Amino acid sequence: MFTRLQHLLQSTSGWVIKWRQNYRFSAASAYHTYLYRMANLKFRADVLFTGRELRDDQSVLVLDDDKKVVDIIALADAGDDVQYHPGWLLPGLINCHCHLELSHLHKLVPEQTGLVDFVMTVMKQRHFPEAEIQQASEAAEQQMLRQGIVAVGDICNTAHTLPVKQAGRMQYRNFVEVSGFVPQTAAMRFQQAEAVYNQFAQAGMEQQTAIVPHAPYSVSGALFGLINAHSAGKRITMHNQETLAEERFFVDGQSDFRRLYTGFGIDISFYQAPGKSSLQACLPLLNQTGGIVLVHNTFTSEADIAFALQTGEPVYWALCPNANRYIENRMPPVPMLLKNEVNIVLGTDSLASNHQLSILSEIQTISRHYPEVPLHTMLQWATLNGAQALGLDALLGSFDPGKQPGVVNITGVENNVLQANAAVQRIV
Ligand SMILES: [Zn+2]
Structure with a gap:
């Protein structure tokens, strides 16, 4: 009796499965x-x-x-x-960190001098004819298009790249960058950034443009406050923990950055080191913005990651390994970032600190130093994660x-x- 019942059940369920398969097949x-x-x-x-x-x-x-x-x-x-x-x-590749307006500085800045000398050299090289800057920007965009890049998070100190962006060949998120370490200059520096922001806004790009801080070591508390209010609810970005000098500047104040300020004739005798990492010191000053893309992170610690994550805001960790090699001969701590399961994205930085603007080349550099990282993991950083970081994932980043x-x-x-x-x- 048991065997006959079992047989009946089996044959019935077999029929149901067959019917379902047929039904699925015809629907498909x-x-x-x-x-x-x-x-x-x-x-x-x-x-x-x-x-x-x-x-x-x-x-x-x-x-x-x-x-x-x-x-x-x-x-x-x-x-x-x-x-x-x-x-x-x-899917098309996403470059989360570039400075298109620095493309004309290709091959003009010496390699592996350290960040302080790099910044000083770049600041001295900014006065080129605008036509030359625009030409170089357009050529750099063409290079990115050939390299399969479809969207860029682009740092702007000027509106020089506006004509290239208006051509609409690529998606951009424009991060209008402001710096100023002396608190008394905050209002004036912010006005200059606002003027650049307004040019992008008048060109119909307000939605994808935000005013952002350059780096923790170059922005005063007063200026952070103005940025925080203006960019409320907007995705921003910031250079973060790119050099040991930045860490020292915040932890004990003994840092090569003092040479940077002396070099520019800026008196920072007012400055007191807060005694904590740069990220932990400045992230609370950006608490109204709609998430942040932190760029470089070569000296970021696990404690910094825990600190950033407890803010509850979206945080993306952008790696630009070729620029880190070029400027400081360093690599970002990829295994530590992976272990902490953070949102990693990739960027090229500018042609001032890179030989090319290619996300594939950034992936090759990471592979050379960390062969254990699977290719598809890095490709997710370069596609879906990047699109999410730039707020472009409704359109880009996945199939x-x-x-x-x-x-x-x-x-x-x-x-x-x-x-x-x-x-x-x-x-x-
Ligand atoms: Zn940069």
Whole structure:
């Protein structure tokens, strides 16, 4: 009796499963027939990275006529006209930290001098004809486009890059940077930044523009207060813990930064070191903003990370390893950041401190120093995380239906590791 009942149950459940499979199959077919009609772009590769996860060569990315993602479907359901690309396909790359307006300083600043001498050299080189600056900015943008970059978090001390941005070839988040360490200059310095901000606003870019502090060591408490109020609710960015001198300047005041201020003829005899890290000293002064992208973080500690996370605001940790190599011959503490599961993103910094503006090159540098970091982890930093950091993830960063993230092809990958000949090109 027991055996007959068991047999009956098994055969019944088998029938149900079969019926469900048939039903699913017919529903899926109707859906895919609909997709074929809607879509004229179908792509597959050896590996498809969606922004979050890896899919194999049996997955097909389907885009509509507007280059919007429709879906990712199985090759067996994809019909004809599937374009195959050797290597990896992924969403367009996001560069979270650049200074497009410094592109004309390419090859003019000596390498590995340390941050203080780097800053002094750059400050002395700022007076170039505007036409030359704009030409160099446009060439730098072209370079980024060729490298598969679709969006940039760009530091602006001027509105020199406005014509390049108005051409609309790429998405930008403009961070109008202000500095001024002497409290008495705060109102005047802020007015100058506001004038630059207003030029971007008048060009219709107010939504994607915010006034931001340069760095903890170059902004007074009074100036932090003005930035905090103006950028309330807005995503901001700040150079953070790029050099040991910054840490010393805040912890005990004995720092190479004193030479920087003396060099510019600025009296900082009023300054008292707060006795804590730069990040812990200044982050509470930015408590009205809508999250922050902290850039460099080469001297960030686990205590700093815990401090930043307890603010409850979104915090993104941008790494620009090629610039760290160029300026200080350092690397950011990638294993420590990974262990703490923070939101990592990538940037190129400017051509004043880099040989190229390429996110792929930044990933190659991290791979060389930390070969244990999986390629797809770094690609998530460079796509979805970057889009979230810049507030552009409704459109960019992943192959979710409805987004228009662009499609990038990386070749020269073996066993999920970038080879020396790895290259990137944008195909959509
Ligand atoms: Zn920078």
